[in-house]
Amino acid sequence: MITRASSIQKNVVDEKFLQMEFADGDLAGGKNLVYESRERFGENVRKFCEHFVQVGGTVLMLGRPQAGAVWEVVSSGRRANDENLHSTFDDAAPFNDGDSDKQSQSKRFHIPQPRSLLAPEDMASHRTINVEADNFSGNGGKVMQLAPGDPLSAHASPSTTKSIGFIWRSLASVEAVLAGDVDTCRDEGGGDTWTVHAIPCSCVIDTSSRGASRSAAADFCCSLLQVYPSSEVDITMESEGQVNGTFVYEGASAAAYEMREKPTVIFVLGGPGSGKGTQCARIVENYGFVHLSAGDLLRAEVASGSEHGVMLQNMMKEGKIVPAEVTVGLLQAAMAKSGKNKFLIDGFPRDEDNRLTFERVTGIIPEFVLFFDCPEDVMEKRLLNRGEGRVDDNVETIRKRFKVFSCQSVPVVDYYERLAKVRKVKSTYPPDMVFTNIKPYFTKFLEADVLDATRKLVKAIDNGDSLTYRKFVDEKLTAYEPEAQGHLVEGLPFHLLWLDTVDQNTQEDKRVISRICSPWVRLLGENAAIVGYARLFQAAKGPVVSTSNETRVWERRKSEDGAFEWKLVHLHRTTAPMWDT
Numbered sequence: 001m002i003t004r005a006s007s008i009q010k011n012v013v014d015e016k017f018l019q020m021e022f023a024d025g026d027l028a029g030g031k032n033l034v035y036e037s038r039e040r041f042g043e044n045v046r047k048f049c050e051h052f053v054q055v056g057g058t059v060l061m062l063g064r065p066q067a068g069a070v071w072e073v074v075s076s077g078r079r080a081n082d083e084n085l086h087s088t089f090d091d092a093a094p095f096n097d098g099d100s101d102k103q104s105q106s107k108r109f110h111i112p113q114p115r116s117l118l119a120p121e122d123m124a125s126h127r128t129i130n131v132e133a134d135n136f137s138g139n140g141g142k143v144m145q146l147a148p149g150d151p152l153s154a155h156a157s158p159s160t161t162k163s164i165g166f167i168w169r170s171l172a173s174v175e176a177v178l179a180g181d182v183d184t185c186r187d188e189g190g191g192d193t194w195t196v197h198a199i200p201c202s203c204v205i206d207t208s209s210r211g212a213s214r215s216a217a218a219d220f221c222c223s224l225l226q227v228y229p230s231s232e233v234d235i236t237m238e239s240e241g242q243v244n245g246t247f248v249y250e251g252a253s254a255a256a257y258e259m260r261e262k263p264t265v266i267f268v269l270g271g272p273g274s275g276k277g278t279q280c281a282r283i284v285e286n287y288g289f290v291h292l293s294a295g296d297l298l299r300a301e302v303a304s305g306s307e308h309g310v311m312l313q314n315m316m317k318e319g320k321i322v323p324a325e326v327t328v329g330l331l332q333a334a335m336a337k338s339g340k341n342k343f344l345i346d347g348f349p350r351d352e353d354n355r356l357t358f359e360r361v362t363g364i365i366p367e368f369v370l371f372f373d374c375p376e377d378v379m380e381k382r383l384l385n386r387g388e389g390r391v392d393d394n395v396e397t398i399r400k401r402f403k404v405f406s407c408q409s410v411p412v413v414d415y416y417e418r419l420a421k422v423r424k425v426k427s428t429y430p431p432d433m434v435f436t437n438i439k440p441y442f443t444k445f446l447e448a449d450v451l452d453a454t455r456k457l458v459k460a461i462d463n464g465d466s467l468t469y470r471k472f473v474d475e476k477l478t479a480y481e482p483e484a485q486g487h488l489v490e491g492l493p494f495h496l497l498w499l500d501t502v503d504q505n506t507q508e509d510k511r512v513i514s515r516i517c518s519p520w521v522r523l524l525g526e527n528a529a530i531v532g533y534a535r536l537f538q539a540a541k542g543p544v545v546s547t548s549n550e551t552r553v554w555e556r557r558k559s560e561d562g563a564f565e566w567k568l569v570h571l572h573r574t575t576a577p578m579w580d581t
């Protein structure tokens with residue numbers, strides 16, 4: 001059943017939403033809800049949790065307690081050892097160390113039936129969460145038992161890293177269990193103490209706000225959604241209203257993954273003429289970022305004859321920083337208009353007010369700040385030679401701009417320095433050399449892109465979507481996969497047959513989704529990469545889960561429109577999915 005959360009708008013969980021969606025006891029009986037949020041929020045979520053529990057739901061919050069919220073822990077969990085791991089599954093434990101038949105058991109097991117995880121009677125007695133103490137400092141190595149009403153902050157250190165450690169490990173445990181990987185499970189579980197698939201929560205709230213913690217949490221949610229059959233997971237939602245209500249059905253993991261797609265922002269700072277715009281153009285070309293120059297946006301605003309135009313023009317002529325609300329408004333509009341999610345914001349934040357306003361309005365924290373270090377005499381010469389006819393490229397204004405930069409912008413750089421977010425590059429060298437020095441900071445985006453391409457490709461395969469599949473795959477793809485019985489397969493027809501077959505069989509019992517587990521990426525220079533992972537197949541028929549290891553070799557090329565794209569050139573797959581047995 002899919003519950004429509006249509007009233008979810010900006011800052012979702014308002015009174016109206018609670019009344020409309022849940023007053024009818026819709027959620028009684030252990031419906032699952034995954035709630036991810038990037039934003040700080042307080043009262044609304046507290047109310048929501050209370051309500052959710054009243055109607056019989058259970059909630060697991062991911063992330064750290066945020067200021068202003070009373071974090072009532074209404075989560076569920078229980079420790080798992082081999083014994084209850086075994087009982088979690090219908091008839092085949094995913095692994096059993098002493099079992100000679102371990103191999104075959106690890107390859108195929110039934111999806112746990114939700115009721116064996118979440119019996120109604122369990123709900124009442126298990127509204128506590130067991131968290132390995134070493135993820136929260138100061139608990140003397142004991143497992144914490146948090147009861148409903150306990151403020152998490154009373155027990156946990158407010159360190160995101162620590163609490164997120166729990167999520168990371170949980171995620172890895174889920175994957176390890178599903179993949180039948182005993183060793184990883186042991187490692188990730190910190191011995192064989194606990195594992196997450198025994199958490200019978202019906203609601204996951206992720207309050208982690210950014211970066212690795214956020215993607216870890218999103219992955220965690222994906223994993224939970226994979227573990228729980230779709231009928232048990234009704235809604236995912238997200239607090240900012242950008243994603244709004246997302247309905248979770250068999251594509252649960254995809255939905256959770258989508259939610260992770262939040263803008264990545266890199267601030268580009270440096271004195272006037274340090275070469276920000278010049279380097280941004282290269283970064284855009286190579287790494288697919290959208291370049292937003294605060295100065296360009298302001299100049300365009302002036303040129304458009306807007307009501308603030310004269311004021312903006314006068315301030316810029318004086319080298320002054322314009323009111324933050326104006327600049328942030330322009331940036332926000334440009335980000336939304338682009339429809340993209342990776343931005344280089346150039347010449348911003350110019351002062352503390354810029355920084356604070358941006359954070360408050362967008363809730364976005366930059367991935368890092370790229371800072372160009374250049375002496376004033378070099379910058380001055382460059383600006384005087386720029387020849388773009390800017391009103392502020394004259395000696396008098398340039399010097400004022402230098403002053404504003406050192407008095408107002410440098411403190412912002414210092415602020416980010418304290419957060420270890422500044423990536424400093426000397427920009428006195430020729431442009432190509434400066435760019436060479438920038439590249440290492442962007443390697444991780446190449447890795448993310450190729451992984452993203454892999455996920456999209458796998459999704460296309462699951463959906464029998466041959467159009468998307470072809471977009472990602474080279475016509476001369478070579479492959480070793482079990483279906484080819486040890487022969488090297490060349491070209492697409494062999495693979496397209498499987499896609500077409502899936503396409504024709506979209507009846508319920510043929511549905512298959514797969515998830516990439518424990519992926520790794522190895523870049524071979526800038527234009528080639530190997531991606532490896534365990535692929536977890538979940539077939540509705542059965543229901544059955546099986547796994548396979550895949551290695552995909554990708555090449556990065558320029559497409560016709562000049563943008564770089566990743567193309568799959570080789571594939572190796574170990575075992576074929578086994579839902580027919």
Ligand SMILES: Nc1ncnc2c1ncn2[C@@H]1O[C@H](COP(=O)(O)OP(=O)(O)OP(=O)(O)O)[C@@H](O)[C@H]1O
Pocket residue numbers: 270271272273274275276277278279295347382383385386387427428429430431434
């Ligand atoms: N590494 C470099 N070596 C020599 N000249 C450069 C270098 N980088 C940029 N320039 C030149 O210096 C001038 C200023 O560069 P650019 O516009 O990129 O600076 P900016 O930091 O964006 O300036 P502003 O803050 O005023 O917008 C341009 O004419 C550009 O061609």
Ligand SMILES: Nc1ccn([C@H]2C[C@H](O)[C@@H](COP(=O)(O)O)O2)c(=O)n1
Pocket residue numbers: 272293294295296298315316319320321322323327346347348349350354392401
């Ligand atoms: N965050 C910003 C960015 C720019 N401005 C104004 C003041 C600058 O002197 C002018 C030109 O910017 P540049 O193209 O050199 O980045 O635009 C601002 O007030 N606030």
